[in-house]
Amino acid sequence: MHLTLKAKFLDNTYNKSELRRLLSSTFRRHQIIVEQCDNDADSSIVDAALTAADDDAVEVRAEDADVFIMLIYHSSDINHPVFVTTSKGSYNVKKICDALTERQRRVCSSRMRSLIVILFSAITGHGKNSIR
Numbered sequence: 001m002h003l004t005l006k007a008k009f010l011d012n013t014y015n016k017s018e019l020r021r022l023l024s025s026t027f028r029r030h031q032i033i034v035e036q037c038d039n040d041a042d043s044s045i046v047d048a049a050l051t052a053a054d055d056d057a058v059e060v061r062a063e064d065a066d067v068f069i070m071l072i073y074h075s076s077d078i079n080h081p082v083f084v085t086t087s088k089g090s091y092n093v094k095k096i097c098d099a100l101t102e103r104q105r106r107v108c109s110s111r112m113r114s115l116i117v118i119l120f121s122a123i124t125g126h127g128k129n130s131i132r
Contacts, residue, residue, distance in 0.1 A: 046070040073112040
């Protein structure tokens with residue numbers, strides 16, 4: 001049996017695409033919502049989570065702190081529990097937001113504004129310093 005290193009396997013665009021297709025179809029067969037992102041994955045993940053949270057509890061699996069920050073920022077819009085699951089555990093976004101101090105909320109808001117500038121720059125092709 002020939003084994004290929006994970007990094008080498010994932011460097012191949014076709015392999016990555018086929019793995020994504022296989023996982024997506026398997027998840028869909030088990031009634032797990034799959035969102036395919038062509039551009040900025042973080043904002044698409046958060047948007048899909050907020051939409052799904054209108055009807056039921058949602059679990060978002062992400063190691064990305066930006067996803068977590070965006071969900072905390074939008075926590076007042078969440079109707080049902082949203083959990084972020086990482087390799088370190090599962091966290092209830094609303095409970096974390098409720099436990100934040102006023103200073104921590106300001107830092108979160110500031111980080112969210114920075115993310116918006118970065119996303120806008122990526123979408124429009126403008127550098128974050130060229131938009132005034």
